[in-house]
Amino acid sequence: MSEHTGHSEHVRDTARTHHPRHPHHAQHGPAAQDPQHGPQGQDGPEGPDAPDPKHAPEGQDPQGGQQGGQQDGQQDGQQDGQQDGEQDQTTPAPPSPQGRPEQHGPDGPVATPGEGTPSPRPPGGPDAPLEALLRVAARVAGTAAASLHLVEAGGLRRLVGVGPAGLALADGLPADEPLVALLHGGGTRWVADAAADPALAGSAWVDGRRGRVRGLALTPLALPDGRRAVLAAAGTAPLPPTSGAGDDRPAALADLALAVAALLGHAAQVRRWATLAAEHDRRRLATDDRRAREAHASDRREALVAARLRVAEAELVPAVVTDRVCRGARDVTGAAGAALLELHAGHLVVQAADGTLAPLRSLALELEGSLCGRALETGTVVRAGAGSTRADDVFEGALTGAPSLLAVPLHRDGRVVGAALVAGAAPDDLGPEDAAALQELATPSSAALANAWAMDRAVREAATDPLTGLPNRGAGLLALEGALARQDRRGGHLALLFVDLDGFKSVNDRHGHRAGDALLVEVARRLRATVRRSDTPARYGGDEFLVVAEALAHPDDAHALARRVADALAAPHTLPDGSTIRVGGAVGVAPAPPVTSPTGSPGGAPPLPARVTALLAAADADMYARKAAGPRRALR
Numbered sequence: 332m333s334e335h336t337g338h339s340e341h342v343r344d345t346a347r348t349h350h351p352r353h354p355h356h357a358q359h360g361p362a363a364q365d366p367q368h369g370p371q372g373q374d375g376p377e378g379p380d381a382p383d384p385k386h387a388p389e390g391q392d393p394q395g396g397q398q399g400g401q402q403d404g405q406q407d408g409q410q411d412g413q414q415d416g417e418q419d420q421t422t423p424a425p426p427s428p429q430g431r432p433e434q435h436g437p438d439g440p441v442a443t444p445g446e447g448t449p450s451p452r453p454p455g456g457p458d459a460p461l462e463a464l465l466r467v468a469a470r471v472a473g474t475a476a477a478s479l480h481l482v483e484a485g486g487l488r489r490l491v492g493v494g495p496a497g498l499a500l501a502d503g504l505p506a507d508e509p510l511v512a513l514l515h516g517g518g519t520r521w522v523a524d525a526a527a528d529p530a531l532a533g534s535a536w537v538d539g540r541r542g543r544v545r546g547l548a549l550t551p552l553a554l555p556d557g558r559r560a561v562l563a564a565a566g567t568a569p570l571p572p573t574s575g576a577g578d579d580r581p582a583a584l585a586d587l588a589l590a591v592a593a594l595l596g597h598a599a600q601v602r603r604w605a606t607l608a609a610e611h612d613r614r615r616l617a618t619d620d621r622r623a624r625e626a627h628a629s630d631r632r633e634a635l636v637a638a639r640l641r642v643a644e645a646e647l648v649p650a651v652v653t654d655r656v657c658r659g660a661r662d663v664t665g666a667a668g669a670a671l672l673e674l675h676a677g678h679l680v681v682q683a684a685d686g687t688l689a690p691l692r693s694l695a696l697e698l699e700g701s702l703c704g705r706a707l708e709t710g711t712v713v714r715a716g717a718g719s720t721r722a723d724d725v726f727e728g729a730l731t732g733a734p735s736l737l738a739v740p741l742h743r744d745g746r747v748v749g750a751a752l753v754a755g756a757a758p759d760d761l762g763p764e765d766a767a768a769l770q771e772l773a774t775p776s777s778a779a780l781a782n783a784w785a786m787d788r789a790v791r792e793a794a795t796d797p798l799t800g801l802p803n804r805g806a807g808l809l810a811l812e813g814a815l816a817r818q819d820r821r822g823g824h825l826a827l828l829f830v831d832l833d834g835f836k837s838v839n840d841r842h843g844h845r846a847g848d849a850l851l852v853e854v855a856r857r858l859r860a861t862v863r864r865s866d867t868p869a870r871y872g873g874d875e876f877l878v879v880a881e882a883l884a885h886p887d888d889a890h891a892l893a894r895r896v897a898d899a900l901a902a903p904h905t906l907p908d909g910s911t912i913r914v915g916g917a918v919g920v921a922p923a924p925p926v927t928s929p930t931g932s933p934g935g936a937p938p939l940p941a942r943v944t945a946l947l948a949a950a951d952a953d954m955y956a957r958k959a960a961g962p963r964r965a966l967r
Contacts, residue, residue: 458491464591465493465562471583472548474566479591480504482551482559486511490560509534513549514561519581522547524569536565546570548581552588555596562588653683656751656776661686663772664765666753668733671741672696672703673749673784679703682784687754690731701726703750706738710747712766713738717758727752737761739769741777748781796870798848799855807869807877811946812939814867814881818925826889828878829919829950830858830896831958835874838912846906850914857899862892877950886922893918919954921946 465477476494480487486506504511509531513520522528525537525547535541546566554560562584573581653671660669668686672679679696698704702725706713715722716735722728728736735755741748751773755761794806802810811827818825832854839847851874858868858876867879880892900916923946937945 460594461491461591462493464587464594465491468562468564468584468587469494471580471587472546472564472566473570474546474548474564476566477562477564480561480563482514482561487561504536508536510536510547510549514551519548519550519584521570521573521581522549523572526569543567548584550581550584550588552592554592555599560592562591650683652779654685656772656780657683657685659772659776660751660753660769663768664737664753664761666737666761666765667756668731668754670727670752671749671780672752673780674707674747675788679707679750682749682780687733687756688727688731688752691727696726702736702738703727703752706740706750707747710740712740712770714761714766716755716761722758727754734758735760737766737769739766739773741773741780743777743781748777748784751776796855799852799870801855801858801876802867802869804869804871807867807871807879808943808947810867810869811877811879812943814879815923815939815942815946817881818923822925823881824883824886824888825879825881825923826883826886826892827921827923827946827950828880828889828893828896829871829921829947829954830876830878830900831917831919831954832874832900833915833917833958835914838906838914842906842908842910842912846908849907850904850912853904854900854916857902858896861895861899866892889920889922893920917954917958919950919952919957921950921953 461479465479469475469477474494476492478492478494479490481490484506486508487504512530513522522531523546525531525534525544531537534544536544542565544565544567546564546569548564548570550562552560552562564584656671657669660666666686668684668688670684670688670691671682673682674680677698679698679701681691681694681696684691696703698707702713702715702720705725714720714735714737715725715728722734722736723732725736727733731754733754735758737753737755739751741750751769753761753765753769794802794809796803801807814825832850835847835850838850851870854876855868855870858878862868862878862880865880865882869877869879871877878892878896880889883889897916897918901913903911903913905911923942
């Protein structure tokens with residue numbers, strides 16, 4: 332008995348020795364644990380952290396629950412495990428994370444998680460030193476849990492805790508909780524039995540609604556940043572009342588509170604040092620980046636000359652010109668993406684885009700809300716990124732996520748023809764030097780781009796029917812020739828559909844040519860909506876249309892497509908004057924059989940133009956045969 336009492340006194344002596352009221356000693360307090368022996372060199376359940384026998388709760392063996400059931404004749408086996416929170420005394424205590432038996436206090440397992448307790452943080456985690464101090468606080472108070480709470484206007488908010496969640500006050504305490512009122516007097520509050528304290532009769536953590544706290548010790552502390560906090564130790568068994576001047580448990584808890592405050596102050600200082608180090612690294616990297624830009628500036632002129640030369644060599648091939656101007660824009664600015672936009676019909680049409688600006692391809696941008704539109708309106712270089720205009724405030728940045736953008740207007744013969752756009756990799760990329768280089772590249776490139784865009788537009792217009800927007804007769808026959816060539820290489824099934832409207836002339840005669848044109852435009856729209864994406868609809872002339880249907884899974888699929896086209900055309904049409912008419916159409920189908928040599932491989936076939944002519948004649952003949960059959964004609 333005397334040997335055990337000596338160990339209990341050692342706990343209190345250690346608390347006073349290693350927790351002086353000075354923050355610089357916090358690192359040498361109970362938080363410093365021997366990995367083999369636990370806090371302060373503890374060796375096991377009978378070590379220096381065993382409960383003080385003179386303060387053991389009534390009815391509990393002072394020697395500790397770990398010896399219960401192991402000493403024959405000393406205790407009745409029926410009493411084993413009856414103490415609240417203790418383990419079954421007939422079995423060994425489960426090993427702790429360090430391989431030692433679990434430590435027990437009057438309320439059961441102390442400072443290590445057991446059944447129903449939260450999982451421990453990994454050893455060496457950010458809160459490990461603080462949790463070690465809380466475990467020591469639990470042992471000093473003789474409780475199963477300890478926690479640290481920040482005092483706020485709304486009550487107490489828990490920062491960290493050890494032990495069962497209900498005892499560690501895991502959800503914090505609101506301002507109207509009776510436990511919070513205990514702090515108003517200042518100093519350590521030692522509550523031997525909370526259930527018997529009238530002031531705590533309405534506490535949810537005492538009456539069982541949130542927990543069943545019996546023993547409780549609360550110690551206020553001031554944090555280095557001026558905030559107030561509370562060190563709390565709680566258990567499900569009553570605590571021995573303090574015995575006056577000779578009982579140093581409250582003083583030990585106060586010393587631990589000072590150590591906790593010093594530890595938190597040190598952690599805050601470490602965070603400040605880490606912030607300063609990160610800022611230093613950022614500035615160093617920024618300096619390195621500036622030096623790299625300065626080194627790159629000497630090569631900028633050479634890159635600009637090379638880009639101009641590449642553009643000049645591209646002549647009038649639109650795709651080549653736009654590709655080389657984009658590459659040149661990235662070379663002279665070090666940008667992560669580039670795009671070229673043509674001003675056409677009041678919109679900015681993206682003619683080329685690469686790198687991080689690739690999502691802009693084939694889009695038509697409104698002038699308002701886009702950075703390029705702002706460049707055209709002001710006639711100057713405009714930038715978005717770090718500064719007054721954020722990149723995500725303009726359409727190009729919001730769509731691509733580019734952190735910085737630079738737009739330069741393109742001029743030819745004194746008029747604006749489009750814009751060049753580049754994107755940086757960081758918000759502070761693309762400075763004044765990049766803007767000057769991009770403008771210097773854009774000036775001679777504007778003429779080449781305008782010529783290339785004009786040629787590309789002329790080619791598109793030459794292949795497009797101006798009324799319906801479909802490929803015209805020449806483009807449709809070229810599409811058929813290309814499909815036949817692909818069939819020769821890949822195999823598969825191909826067919827040509829020839830469509831002729833019924834009664835179109837009467838529409839023109841009765842409603843006028845404006846109504847006839849509107850009908851043709853509607854027929855083209857229905858054709859686009861009916862055919863597959865791999866098919867090519869075209870206007871052959873007048874009221875006749877073609878559909879090149881390639882990559883068919885089966886020859887009969889062409890007839891199924893023809894039925895869908897006929898059904899789409901047979902639906903009522905509304906004319907501009909509001910009248911409704913029905914105009915059907917005869918659909919001729921001409922499958923294209925693959926042409927093979929006697930050996931089974933493509934070869935020896937007629938030239939492609941001759942095959943196109945033959946297929947066109949066959950589809951036309953089938954169309955007239957169906958038209959002659961009258962309205963009740965059927966498609967197989």
